[in-house]
Amino acid sequence: xxxxxxxxxxxxxxxxxxxxxxxxxxxxxxxxxxxxxxxxxxxxxxxxxxxxxxxxxxxxxxxxxxxxxxxxxxxxxxxxxxxxxxxxxxxxxxxxxxxxxxxxxxxxxxxxxxxxxxxxxxxxxxxxxxxxxxxxxxxxxxxxxxxxxxxxxxxxxxxxxxxxx
Amino acid sequence: xxxxxxxxxxxxxxxxxxxxxxxxxxxxxxxxxxxxxxxxxxxxxxxxxxxxxxxxxxxxxxxxxxxxxxxxxxxxxxxxxxxxxxxxxxxxxxxxxxxxxxxxxxxxxxxxxxxxxxxxxxxxxxxxx
Numbered sequence: 001x002x003x004x005x006x007x008x009x010x011x012x013x014x015x016x017x018x019x020x021x022x023x024x025x026x027x028x029x030x031x032x033x034x035x036x037x038x039x040x041x042x043x044x045x046x047x048x049x050x051x052x053x054x055x056x057x058x059x060x061x062x063x064x065x066x067x068x069x070x071x072x073x074x075x076x077x078x079x080x081x082x083x084x085x086x087x088x089x090x091x092x093x094x095x096x097x098x099x100x101x102x103x104x105x106x107x108x109x110x111x112x113x114x115x116x117x118x119x120x121x122x123x124x125x126x127x128x129x130x131x132x133x134x135x136x137x138x139x140x141x142x143x144x145x146x147x148x149x150x151x152x153x154x155x156x157x158x159x160x161x162x163x164x165x
Numbered sequence: 166x167x168x169x170x171x172x173x174x175x176x177x178x179x180x181x182x183x184x185x186x187x188x189x190x191x192x193x194x195x196x197x198x199x200x201x202x203x204x205x206x207x208x209x210x211x212x213x214x215x216x217x218x219x220x221x222x223x224x225x226x227x228x229x230x231x232x233x234x235x236x237x238x239x240x241x242x243x244x245x246x247x248x249x250x251x252x253x254x255x256x257x258x259x260x261x262x263x264x265x266x267x268x269x270x271x272x273x274x275x276x277x278x279x280x281x282x283x284x285x286x287x288x289x290x291x292x293x294x
Contacts, residue, residue, distance in 0.1 A: 061188065062206055063206050063209065064206065065207060090191065090199075092191035092192055094201050094204050094283070096207040096279075096283070097207075098283065100199065100287075102194075102199050102200075104194055104199070107196045110196070110199075112201070114280070114283050118279075122282075122283040122284035124200065124284045124288040126288075131288055133285050
C-alpha cells in the first residue's frame with residue numbers, strides 16, 4: 001500500500017520548500033537504490049505495517065488513539081534523516097497516536113524518541129541509574145544534535161552491542 | 166481496610182506485583198518491556214494493570230477472563246512491583262470490575278506541553294520489566 005510521505009512542517013519559505021522538496025526527492029531516490037538491502041527501507045515497511053495495524057482508535061482495546069498521519073510522517077522523516085551509518089531503532093505505537101522509536105542496548109540502557117504531529121520530539125533515556133528526558137525541535141530534515149548525541153551515548157561509538165530492529 | 170469483590174484488599178500493598186498485558190509485540194523486545202508499553206491513555210490519563218503475581222498460568226487465565234471474545238491477542242506481559250511504581254510518584258488505584266484490576270494514576274500531565282509530558286512519562290517507566 002502506498003502512503004503519503006510528505007512532511008507536516010509549516011512556516012517555511014517557498015525557496016526553502018523547493019530545496020526541501022528537491023532534497024526529499026534525492027533521499028527517496030537513494031532509498032530506492034538501496035531497496036535491495038536497505039535497512040531503512042525495511043524499517044519503513046514495518047512503520048507502514050504499524051500504521052495499518054493501529055490506524056483506528058482503540059487499537060489497543062483501551063481507547064488508544066489511531067496513529068496520527070503527522071506522527072507517521074515525522075517518524076518517516078526522522079528515520080530518513082538518521083545518518084546512514086547509524087543503527088536503526090525499533091518502532092512502536094503510543095496510546096496518544098504518536099510513534100515511538102526505541103534504541104535498546106540492554107535492560108538498563110535505552111533511548112526513546114516520540115514522534116508526534118508537531119515539529120517537536122519528546123525523548124527520554126535510561127543509562128544505568130541515570131535517566132532523563134527532554135524535548136527538541138525537528139525540522140523534518142536534520143535530527144537534532146541533542147538527540148543524536150543522546151542516542152550515540154547510549155549505543156556507544158562502535159555500536160557493536162546494538163541489536164538491529 | 167475494605168475488601169473488593171475479587172477478595173483482594175482495597176489498598177494495593179507495596180509488595181504486590183502488577184501485571185500489564187501486552188497486546189503489541191512492538192511493546193517489548195528481548196530486553197523487556199519498552200516505556201511505550203506503560204504510557205497512559207490520553208483520555209483516561211491512566212494505565213490499566215492487574216494485580217497478578219508473575220505466573221504464566223495466572224496471567225493467561227486473567228487475560229482470558231478479561232478479554233473474552235475480543236480479537237486481540239496476548240503477546241506478553243510485563244510485571245512491576247507496587248513500591249517501584251510509587252517511588253515514581255505514581256498512584257495505584259484498585260478498580261473492579263474486572264477482578265483484580267487497578268490503574269496507574271497521577272501521571273505528570275503538562276497541558277500546554279504534551280511533548281514534554283510524554284518524555285517525562287516515558288522516563289518514569291524506563292526500566293520496568
